[in-house]
Amino acid sequence: MSLPAGSAATSATLALRNGDHPWLRPDDLSIPMLPDQAQRVLHLVGDPDVTIATLAAVVSKDPVLATRVLGMANSALYGAMSPLRSVSDAVVRLGTRTVRNVVVTVSMQSQFKSPDVYGHDGHNFMEHAVGTAYVAHLVADHVRADVEEAFLCGLLHDIGKLVVLRTAHQYQEKHGAVIRADELASAVKQHHALCGALALGFWNVPDEVRDIVQHHHAFEEAADPQAAAICYAANLLSHRYGFGCAPEGDGVLEDAVFPYLELDAAWLARADVRAPGLFNAARQALG
Template identity: 30%
Template sequence: MSAVQEKKQVKPNVSRVILERLKVLDDLPRFPNALMKLEQMLSSDKDVHLDEVAALVAQDPRLTAGIIGAVNSARYSPGYNITNIEEAVQRLGTQDVRMMAHAINYQSTVKTKPPFSEKEFMRHAMLSAFIAQALAKAVHFDQGEAFLCGLMHDLGAYLLAIESRDKYKQVMLDSAGDAAFFVQTEQSVFGTNHAVLGGRLLQQWRFPKEIVMGVAMHHAPHSAPEEFQNYAYLTYLAEQGAFFGGLTNGVVTHKGEVPADTLLNGLEYFGLTLGHYNDLVLNATELAKESSLI
């Protein structure tokens, strides 16, 4: 076979094709310039001043209102009402500003209605983010990156659903809402799955590799490159914790009662007991409620 013939037979990357099509249709989730600059600023090695962070957030009225709302929630409230972004950023600190800004943006990321409950989808994402942060604290990982892994682990499910509502409804029907079969069904119907597709978009948005791989491999953490298995397992445990906490994602409607092998493997990977994990999930749920995000 000639080199030309071989080249013709190379199949296009399905995830990339889907993202290109959604971009043309203006259906990709929003990622505002202010948030992109904030992410670049806070993920760099240089020292960052809080007034620089406040100035960036102030460029986006929606983020500004959300951050001020967050700082006045039960979790952060100093006992008096904070009304300006400079004081809000001082109160939260750079790490929590980064996490809250992404959470606020993610809540309004849906541009086209998917064929499942947006409310359930978002509540599950928020709780997963807080559980991921709690896990990261327990195992001494970067809490900000863990939070973002948990927050955006199902981003690809939304992308597949708006790529083809009919196909995604079929995926939901064929898998009977069971997580054990869901990823396989997505793969057979679309030629990719929500984890890989979400990771691809995060890569295009230039997120750190730990977040990209944590999301892309969270349904197969044992298959991730060794240096990224930690974030893949952490993201998987965060997702499962949200399910065990009673918040489904609107797509998968039920979970088995017995912990899956992957979950037990993840706990073993980090040296955590099931009891410790359950406590982390409960504590993270309370924090999420205090932050008014679920």
Template identity: 30%
Template sequence: MNDTRLEHIVGKVKDIPMLPDRINRIIKITEDPDSTIEDLEKEILLDQSLTSKILRLANSTHYGYPRKINTISQATILLGFKTIKSIVLASTVSKMMVKELKGYGLGKNDLWTQSQTCAIISRYIAKDVGFNGPETAYIGGLLRDIGKTILNYYVEKEYNAITNRVQFGKVSFLEAEEEILGFNHAQVGEKIAERWNFPQELVEAIGLHHNPETSTIDPKLVSIVHIADSITMMLGISIGADGLTYNFSPFALHSLNYSTQDIEQLISQSYDLIIDKDSFNL
């Protein structure tokens, strides 16, 4: 791959829109221990579609709350600041992720459905292993493949070269991306997360979700997102062209203390999780 094209791709990453100001303000409020429920409510109420999404989710059977939630402040008490943050981020990135990505063989909505699946499984695993930050795991799972939205254009152009390499060269789709384009989607995703000023452990989880063994900041978080990603692909949720070429990293299994049997159990539990359509209420 020549340098001009590589620079062009990096340039594209630089062009990625920043998160809208209001979303950044809401995220800041949820992260500030001194902010109050009123602060958060005031900001959310400025966005009608976000307000209705949060109320819809708070009232879904997923949270199993017996009485109707009518206000954002009730929803915040029920769901907590961190979950509100996840919902806000998810509803923002959904716009980037619903598009068709021909290079990856992903139809309209496929990446979005798959990402929500991976996010839900990531949160489940985080709770299962007692990881301190299930909502961070949720966001990591949700955004791990966001780089595909940028790299798609280039993958599409080199589709035959990449799939040939996967088929005959016995390399993974990720390795073929790297060989032929000079970048893989995880590295591009890492750049996006950096640009959005995400905490460094989340940047790492997105960047290394296919190579957890190279993690230095938070190997547990990277391993959670990696395992959730592999399970999502195994379950065959709108997986697209690269779906069947990934495996479970022994490093990730080890750092979460999972045996092969645990994984089998996790796969069937994940299946139960995602057939609950309320989990996808965004």
């Protein structure tokens, strides 16, 4: 698989090529691909001239996507008072970029269910991804940033972890080798952000999102430090709340990202109430 162009891809390629894990090389990465309809949605939402009718028609071609988009539009998350029955009406209620985010979420859910590759990590990954996305939306709203971009970045921030797991599984199957658990854990921790940046180059994801994913553990180095800081803070809070992982408690609040974003104790207290409710409502709406 040839790698995408771009600064994020270039730096990621060099880091992997010179890394400590010979099985994790840029040209050998096992990158999950989104279904065709999801790719089409991502492409259309990037077009400022896209119409509601065109986007709804693409979503409607996939019964699962259509059902989930309608379900989200009719959920408590969007204050649904009267039920909608058409995908077109759902797109109007949600907005095109929210539809994109729902489509990516649903597509990821279908991709990462293989127990042979991910074990229980696939389920935990999706729980953490969805939780982080909704927390990122809260943070972005507070600092008056782009909430839909923040949501997408939160959703995708750890996609590289699954790329590393897929690549390890592929290598072991092909070579009859065994990668030690501690080596795999080290590779996931060290390279997931870089692998995520590479993977998203194949997904019609904006370059800005790829850069944020690559730098979500080093937000000062991102092209947009505030956007990357939002993603990083959301990730920490998602760990604090135990979204897809064991709750980590208040220790994460000592990180410098919180004063950087001016997330004070009063805001955190409100987030402690709102975030779990959003997470549970999203789980119900997404199925």
